[in-house]
Structure formats: structure tokens, C-alpha cells
Amino acid sequence: MITLYHSPNSRSTRIVALLKDLDALDTVGIEVVTIPRMDGTGARDPRNPHPDGKVPLLDQDGVLVWESSAIVQHLAELFPDAGLSVPAGDPRRGAYLSWLAWYAGVVEPVLTLQALGIDHPGLSRTFRTADHVKARLAAALADRPYLLGEHYTAADLLLHSPYAWFGKPGLPAIDAWVDRCTDRPGARFAAEFDAAHGG
Structure with a gap:
């Protein structure tokens, strides 16, 4: 089971976009959580297992992947048929x-x-x-x-x-x-x- 922890209008929004472009929305669930916002609103969500209470966070069978660049690379390689990653051996x-x-x-x-x-x-x-x-x-x-x-x-x-x-x-x-x-x-x-x- 794969879950993306996401808070609307945050850095995790781009990961939601990636899931759609990867045609992965049937495989990856999206759990909407709250986060502390720069304007002082919001709060840390106890349902979010991110060690800093932030998003995005990907949980794949209990293995956590955090930081957008790591999550983007991980998901693009997990769903290679979409053609959004560049495989090993490719000159790019x-x-x-x-x-x-x-x-x-x-x-x-x-x-x-x-x-x-x-x-x-x-x-x-x-x-x-x-x-x-x-x-x-x-x-x-x-x-x-x-x-x-x-x-x-x-x-x-x-x-x-x-x-x-x-x-x-x-x-x-x-x-x-x-x-x-x-x-x-x-x-x-x-x-x-x-x-x-x-x-």
C-alpha cells in the first residue's frame, strides 16, 4: 500500500500532479492532513508520520520517503510506463x-x-x-x-x-x-x- 500525505496548496500539490501524470491515482492513496502554515494557521496533524510534521511524505508499506526531489524520483521510477523518469543507461x-x-x-x-x-x-x-x-x-x-x-x-x-x-x-x-x-x-x-x- 502506498499513501501520499498531502496538504492542499503546499509543496505536496506538485506530487498530486505527478500522481495524475503517472496514472498512479488508483495505486497511491492521498491522505489529506493539516500542517503549520507560514501565516500562523494550521497545525501539525497527528495522523501524519512525517518526522517534522511536513508534507509531502510518501509511505510505501511502512517505508517513508520524504523531500520532494526524492519522492519525485521514487514515484517516476516506480511507474516507468508513464515515461517521466530517465532510466539508468540513458545518456540523459x-x-x-x-x-x-x-x-x-x-x-x-x-x-x-x-x-x-x-x-x-x-x-x-x-x-x-x-x-x-x-x-x-x-x-x-x-x-x-x-x-x-x-x-x-x-x-x-x-x-x-x-x-x-x-x-x-x-x-x-x-x-x-x-x-x-x-x-x-x-x-x-x-x-x-x-x-x-x-x-
Whole structure:
């Protein structure tokens, strides 16, 4: 049995979208839980086994997978027929894994610090800047519709998500990519699911 612990309009919304794009909604159950929100609302849900009370969390037969990049990779590989992962041996595998890790190690902290208005030379030297993130993405998308070429992968789902949340950056290559990603069945389903479950 596989369960996704999800709170509407949170980082786990992109995992709901992924489940739809993987055609995995009949296999993975979604347990809606509460979480403490940045605005002070919400609360930790005792039903949520995440050690920090956060989402997303995936429970597969008692084995917990946490952090979006790990969950995205795990699910995309668990449902390979959808074609959203890049298998071992494929020459695109290195770039695929790098994009997933870059999201967790660079994009998430950089864009979160920017949203909070926190800036320091040590942070930008360590994690780079929001402008650097945009430049890297724009360069990757300059001559292709998706990060790895002609086909959408789970890396696109993960990497576009902060711009779907915070707003597009105003760079044509990135804005068009975000539009393509948010026009997918998974993104539309996740928005409808959240609206129906209190989001």
C-alpha cells in the first residue's frame, strides 16, 4: 500500500500532479492532513508520520520517503510506463538526476530566501542567486521545450513548480515552459483536488 500525505496548496500539490501524470491515482492513496502554515494557521496533524510534521511524505508499506526531489524520483521510477523518469543507461540520466538535486540544493533555498527578503554575500556564494537560477533555466530552455529536450519529465514538474507558485519570472523561455507545465493534466487535476479539499 502506498499513501501520499498531502496538504492542499503546499509543496505536496506538485506530487498530486505527478500522481495524475503517472496514472498512479488508483495505486497511491492521498491522505489529506493539516500542517503549520507560514501565516500562523494550521497545525501539525497527528495522523501524519512525517518526522517534522511536513508534507509531502510518501509511505510505501511502512517505508517513508520524504523531500520532494526524492519522492519525485521514487514515484517516476516506480511507474516507468508513464515515461517521466530517465532510466539508468540513458545518456540523459546524469542531467535528469542533476536537475532533481539542483532543485533541492539550490533552487528551493534560493527562491525561499528571495521570497523572505533575505540576502547575504555568503548565501549567494554558497547557493547562487535567483538571477543565476533564472539564467541557468533560460539557457537550458533556449532551444528546447523541456529541460531534457522534446519530452516532459519529472524534472520539469519539480523545477517549474516554484514559478507556478510564486509567479513567472518574465523571461520568455521560462515563462513559456511554465505555461506548458501548468497546462498538463496533472497540474489541472491537482488544482481541482486542492479546491475540493479546502485549498
